[in-house]
Amino acid sequence: xxxxxxxxxxxxxxxxxxxxxxxxxxxxxxxxxxxxxxxxxxxxxxxxxxxxxxxxxxxxxxxxxxxxxxxxxxxxxxxxxxxxxxxxxxxxxxxxxxxxxxx
Amino acid sequence: xxxxxxxxxxxxxxxxxxxxxxxxxxxxxxxxxxxxxxxxxxxxxxxxxxxxxxxxxxxxxxxxxxxxxxxxxxxxxxxxxxxxxxxxxxxxxxxxxxxxxxxxxxxxxxxxxxxxxxxxxxxxxxxxxxxxxxxxxxxxxxxxxxxxxxxxxxxxxxxxxxxxxxxxxxxxxxxxxxx
Ligand SMILES: Nc1ncnc2c1ncn2[C@@H]1O[C@H](COP(=O)(O)OP(=O)(O)OP(=O)(O)O)[C@@H](O)[C@H]1O
Ligand SMILES: [Mg+2]
Numbered sequence: 001x002x003x004x005x006x007x008x009x010x011x012x013x014x015x016x017x018x019x020x021x022x023x024x025x026x027x028x029x030x031x032x033x034x035x036x037x038x039x040x041x042x043x044x045x046x047x048x049x050x051x052x053x054x055x056x057x058x059x060x061x062x063x064x065x066x067x068x069x070x071x072x073x074x075x076x077x078x079x080x081x082x083x084x085x086x087x088x089x090x091x092x093x094x095x096x097x098x099x100x101x102x103x
Numbered sequence: 104x105x106x107x108x109x110x111x112x113x114x115x116x117x118x119x120x121x122x123x124x125x126x127x128x129x130x131x132x133x134x135x136x137x138x139x140x141x142x143x144x145x146x147x148x149x150x151x152x153x154x155x156x157x158x159x160x161x162x163x164x165x166x167x168x169x170x171x172x173x174x175x176x177x178x179x180x181x182x183x184x185x186x187x188x189x190x191x192x193x194x195x196x197x198x199x200x201x202x203x204x205x206x207x208x209x210x211x212x213x214x215x216x217x218x219x220x221x222x223x224x225x226x227x228x229x230x231x232x233x234x235x236x237x238x239x240x241x242x243x244x245x246x247x248x249x250x251x252x253x254x255x256x257x258x259x260x261x262x263x264x265x266x267x268x269x270x271x272x273x274x275x276x277x278x279x280x281x282x
Contacts, residue, residue, distance in 0.1 A: 022152045023116035029218075055123075055141075057148040058226050062218035086141045093229060094209075094222045 001028045005035040012043040012076075017052040020060040032067050040074035047103065051082035060087070061094045068099050079103045106132055106173040114155045114165040114195065122169060123147040126191060129171050133187040133252040142230040143189065143250055149223040150193040150246040156214065158197020158244060168194040176253055186253015196243040203236055 001024035002017040014035060018024065036046075048064070050056075068078045078100045083091055091097060108129040112118045123144040130143050151167060159165035175187040200206045207228075212221030228234045233249030 019120060021116075021119045021148055022156060023119050025218075026116070055144060055148075057145050057152065058220055058222040059152060061220040061222055065220065066218040085138070086145065089229075090145070090222075090226060093225065094220060 001025070003028055003031045003035070005039060007039055007042060010042065010044045012039045012046040013049060014046055015049045015052065019055040020053060020063055021055065021057055022059045025059050025063045029063065029066065033070050036067070036070045036074060036076075040071070040076060043076055046071050046076055046078045048078060048080050048100070049082055050080060050084070050087055053084065053087055056087045056090060058090065058094070061090065061096055064091075064096055064100065106175070107171060109168070109170045111166050111168050112151075114159050114167050114197075115163070116152075116155055118167075119148055119151055119155070122151045122167070126169065126171055129173070130189050130250075130252065132173050132184070133175060133189060134184055135186075135189075135252045139250065139252050143191075146227045146230045146248050146250070147191060147193070149227045150191075150248070153223055153246075154193065154195035154197065154244070156217075156219075158195040158199075160198065165195065165197055168192075170194075186251070189250045189252060191248040191250070192245060193248075194243065194245040199240040199242055200236070200238040200244055201240060203238055207236070 001020055004015045004017075006013045006015070012035070014032065020028075048067070064080070071078050080091065080097070080100045080102050083102070091102075110125060112122055126147045127140050127144050130140060135143070147169075151169075154167045170192045172190045173187055174190070175184045177183065178185045205211055207224045208221075209225045210221040212219040215221075224236070227246070227248060231248045232251045233247070235247045236244065238244040
């Protein structure tokens with residue numbers, strides 16, 4: 001899993017590429033949290049773009065909620081966008097969108 | 104004889120991707136759709152990840168056995184395989200589950216501190232057509248999954264999320280062992 005961040009007009013776009021599972025999430029956590037630390041003061045919201053997530057299981061739910069908590073500590077709300085059908089189903093059934101709305 | 108596949112892997116997280124893709128590759132013999140393949144990968148990943156994360160804990164040892172059988176469905180005219188039923192068994196010899204009924208509840212997890220959501224078993228049940236768990240403390244856990252391939256012949260519920268609740272009710276829970 002690769003994570004890239006880009007700040008545009010005080011919106012932090014976090015793009016996630018590849019497969020989210022237990023193995024890949026371990027390292028990706030640190031990368032994502034570093035973006036939160038680095039960009040928090042200059043952003044007012046974060047948008048996680050899931051377009052290139054090719055696989056995700058329930059580890060992804062914990063991963064996304066963990067990042068949500070991290071950003072919320074800086075008072076920055078997180079939104080999700082472009083999930084695949086399979087990813088969308090998992091996010092919907094677990095209620096993730098009530099924390100991080102889909103836009 | 105029925106077509107089958109068996110493999111054993113070390114309970115290490117780098118094998119997660121291999122395990123789910125190996126089962127998906129075996130499932131190709133039943134001519135699945137892309138969305139059926141995606142369901143199979145997700146469900147297998149849940150069971151394998153549980154064995155890695157929960158069964159053997161922090162210990163860097165232990166094995167996971169994966170066994171699949173394929174029951175093909177043959178088209179009447181051409182005799183071609185156009186679907187069937189895939190049976191998947193994922194077994195570990197780890198710590199076992201103390202209370203299986205409770206473990207199956209959505210959002211129940213014993214590892215909340217490690218960013219676990221407690222949705223793995225719910226995902227397996229939603230993405231498969233049959234599901235059961237047998238577990239004994241100190242001995243290990245076996246998860247059985249059944250996936251029907253070829254929706255036309257079996258009239259599967261549609262993949263939209265409103266069907267999830269209905270799918271959960273129709274599960275084969277009778278052989279769930281409370282441990
Ligand atoms: N193979 C196993 N061996 C021992 N305990 C298990 C095993 N599989 C599941 N469990 C127990 O059942 C609980 C529920 O499992 P489930 O997969 O639903 O959630 P989780 O793994 O805790 O979280 P998530 O899958 O959402 O990351 C686990 O927290 C664990 O206590
Ligand atoms: Mg799990």
